[in-house]
Amino acid sequence: MHKPAREIEKSLSTVGYRLTRPRRAVIKVLVQARRSLSLDEILIRARKLEPRIGLATVYRTLEMLTAEGHLEEVRTRTKRYMLACSNFSLHFHLVCERCQTVTELPSTPETQSLTAALQMRNFEPCGSAVEILGLCERCRNRGASETKPVHLRSSPPHVSEIPHNQSGLSKK
Amino acid sequence: MHKPAREIEKSLSTVGYRLTRPRRAVIKVLVQARRSLSLDEILIRARKLEPRIGLATVYRTLEMLTAEGHLEEVRTRTKRYMLACSNFSLHFHLVCERCQTVTELPSTPETQSLTAALQMRNFEPCGSAVEILGLCERCRNRGASETKPVHLRSSPPHVSEIPHNQSGLSKK
DNA sequence: AGCTTATTGAGAATTTTTCTCAATAAGCAT
DNA sequence: ATGCTTATTGAGAAAAATTCTCAATAAGCT
Ligand SMILES: [Mn+2]
Ligand SMILES: [Mn+2]
Ligand SMILES: [Zn+2]
Ligand SMILES: [Zn+2]
Numbered sequence: 001m002h003k004p005a006r007e008i009e010k011s012l013s014t015v016g017y018r019l020t021r022p023r024r025a026v027i028k029v030l031v032q033a034r035r036s037l038s039l040d041e042i043l044i045r046a047r048k049l050e051p052r053i054g055l056a057t058v059y060r061t062l063e064m065l066t067a068e069g070h071l072e073e074v075r076t077r078t079k080r081y082m083l084a085c086s087n088f089s090l091h092f093h094l095v096c097e098r099c100q101t102v103t104e105l106p107s108t109p110e111t112q113s114l115t116a117a118l119q120m121r122n123f124e125p126c127g128s129a130v131e132i133l134g135l136c137e138r139c140r141n142r143g144a145s146e147t148k149p150v151h152l153r154s155s156p157p158h159v160s161e162i163p164h165n166q167s168g169l170s171k172k
Numbered sequence: 173m174h175k176p177a178r179e180i181e182k183s184l185s186t187v188g189y190r191l192t193r194p195r196r197a198v199i200k201v202l203v204q205a206r207r208s209l210s211l212d213e214i215l216i217r218a219r220k221l222e223p224r225i226g227l228a229t230v231y232r233t234l235e236m237l238t239a240e241g242h243l244e245e246v247r248t249r250t251k252r253y254m255l256a257c258s259n260f261s262l263h264f265h266l267v268c269e270r271c272q273t274v275t276e277l278p279s280t281p282e283t284q285s286l287t288a289a290l291q292m293r294n295f296e297p298c299g300s301a302v303e304i305l306g307l308c309e310r311c312r313n314r315g316a317s318e319t320k321p322v323h324l325r326s327s328p329p330h331v332s333e334i335p336h337n338q339s340g341l342s343k344k
Numbered sequence: 345a346g347c348t349t350a351t352t353g354a355g356a357a358t359t360t361t362t363c364t365c366a367a368t369a370a371g372c373a374t
Numbered sequence: 375a376t377g378c379t380t381a382t383t384g385a386g387a388a389a390a391a392t393t394c395t396c397a398a399t400a401a402g403c404t
Binding site for chain 1: 391392393394400401402
């Protein structure tokens with residue numbers, strides 16, 4: 001499972017990072033969320049803990065946490081972040097493009113051999129998770145409707161008509 | 173292998189799309205490139221064939237071609253595009269984050285069983301390729317240097333000091 | 345309590361993607 | 375060929391996402 005906030009913090013300070021309030025806030029948000037979060041979500045939640053935290057700081061902290069191996073970056077239309085699983089070996093993420101849910105695909109003999117195939121080719125995966133984008137079971141089922149626009153030109157969301165910017169981020 | 177331009181065009185018009193000069197230009201660019209291209213690259217090349225082609229049109233065409241299954245979208249820092257392989261079943265792309273090269277991982281028993289695992293979970297991968305981001309052999313070798321900034325805050329490129337925008341795209 | 349300097353916040357600036365709408369041209373039918 | 379209908383385009387604005395700048399702040403260490 002995931003490391004507790006305390007452990008992440010200790011790890012960071014050991015490597016020389018300062019343990020600041022904004023950083024703690026972001027970490028806490030990510031630990032408490034039991035799922036992947038978008039930047040917007042992280043920012044909003046972090047501000048409840050640390051009202052003055054800035055946008056750039058959140059980006060910087062996420063970048064740092066990812067680089068240090070505490071986060072996994074999930075690339076959908078826009079990036080999302082979730083705690084890295086202690087399971088350090090290469091594994092798989094099933095990412096639903098509709099509801100953004102990220103499901104871990106447990107390590108099995110099959111996935112193992114795929115890992116071997118990568119080594120054979122001297123390809124070094126970065127990050128410890130391979131992302132497979134698609135539709136989760138739930139979304140797939142009730143998705144018969146808005147699934148396949150014939151001439152597209154319709155694309156976007158599935159959940160709301162809100163401009164897209166889930167919250168106060170855009171310019172002004 | 174990849175379909176020739178002619179075939180893609182026929183397929184499009186069959187489905188009801190008009191075969192316009194801008195579209196033909198984009199298709200030609202993609203077919204002639206033997207690798208994945210960034211939007212900038214596509215735009216520049218397309219303009220050599222069709223000088224007045226607009227940015228939005230390129231985006232729209234890429235979106236359309238992808239939706240029609242003629243392109244595969246590769247998501248690195250920014251998206252790239254390459255011709256879809258006729259190999260329609262789920263397969264893997266080894267994407268080098270350094271040099272952007274995309275290598276196909278041929279379908280083997282291992283990859284097959286992974287596909288089965290996805291079906292078992294009722295997860296429907298979108299697009300026919302799973303992308304595995306990492307470092308290719310070449311980049312990995314001569315990468316000892318700029319590989320791992322201790323406190324990051326240094327990240328970016330590896331190839332040039334150019335602002336990042338490889339060419340005339342940005343605002344003005 | 346004082347020092348040093350990593351880190352922050354605010355806002356500007358970039359970069360990337362999407363949208364708007366009048367003008368254009370592809371495909372089809374004379 | 376000529377004309378119609380309307381999908382598609384180009385230009386620019388706008389939106390969205392990310393990165394940068396720099397003075398002010400506050401961790402961590404004495
Ligand atoms: Mn994981
Ligand atoms: Mn492929
Ligand atoms: Zn879903
Ligand atoms: Zn490479």
